[in-house]
Amino acid sequence: MEYSFDWSTVVRGWPYLAQGMAMTLFLVVVAMVLGIVIGTLLAMARMFGPKSVQMLAGGYVNLFRSVPLILTIFWFYFLMPPVLRLLTGDPHLTVGAIYSALAAFTLAESAYYCEIMRAGIGSVRGGQMQAAQSVGLTRWQSLRFVILPQAFRNMTPSLINQTVALLKDTSLVYVISLNDFLGAASKLGQRDGRLVEMYLFVAAVYLALCTLGVWLVNYLQKRRGLAET
Known part of the structure; x- marks a missing residue:
């Protein structure tokens, strides 16, 4: 049976889709920063x-890297309100979907x-720390002014890769009915009976977006390779 595509749903629903994209980007930026x-603090x-x-x-790193992200979202959305009510004594205390997701x-x-930071710090030559301390800097000053700036430059491609993965992971917030980009598209598609078009869009x-991120990673790696030659 032939399917007749109708992309007018995307055009008509663009303001609502833009709101969903704004929520997705908000989650990405705040969670990334x-x-x-x-x-960085965990790595140090x-x-x-x-x-x-x-x-x-x-233990913290192993816990959150082992637990599925969707389960972590459930923890904060369904389990944190009862815990906070017990601790505060407020029977009406709730945790909203946005705060749970964030x-x-x-x-x-x-x-x-944290693991990316550890790798980045480890990529800086060991003599840099001793050289910084030999001119009178403390260990923390050496980390702040000498080691971390070099480490961030080395691990920028890995940070972008992880942020691209975060962008895709934000689609999981549909489980708590948060209106992200995918959630907005699903609602429009169900309303107009055009789920195929919306999901393709x-x-x-x-x-x-992910291709742009991959291109940026490759560009930075190429620049780094040229700088080292």
Whole structure:
């Protein structure tokens, strides 16, 4: 049976799709920034902290890298409200879908960013730390002003790769009815009976965004290779 495509749904529903895309990009940007900050702290704790701190940070990373992301979202959306009500004594306390998604993405992604940071810091020559300390800098000053700037430059392609993966993972928020790009497209497709067109359009948009990310990674790696020659 032939299928007659009708793309007018995409045109008519574009304002609603734009709102969904805005939510997706908001989740990506906030989770990326907070994830990198927390991931950097975790990486330094695992590499330079006391043994007990290293074990705690390692346990955190292993936990969130082992648990499926969708389960982490469920934790914050369904389990955190009862826990917070018990702790605060407020029977009406709730955790919204946006805050649940942000918490889940931030904590989960920080575990992945931590391992990227560790690799980036490890890629800096060991003598850099000793050289920085020999001119009077403390260990933390050496990390901040000497090691981390070089490490961030080395691991930028890996950070972009992980952010591309985060972009795709944001589609999981449909399980808590958060209106992201995919959720908005699904609702429009169901309303107009044009799910095929909407899903093809969403796939094309994600493909374009991910392709842009891959191109940027390749470009940065090429520039780095030319700089090292």
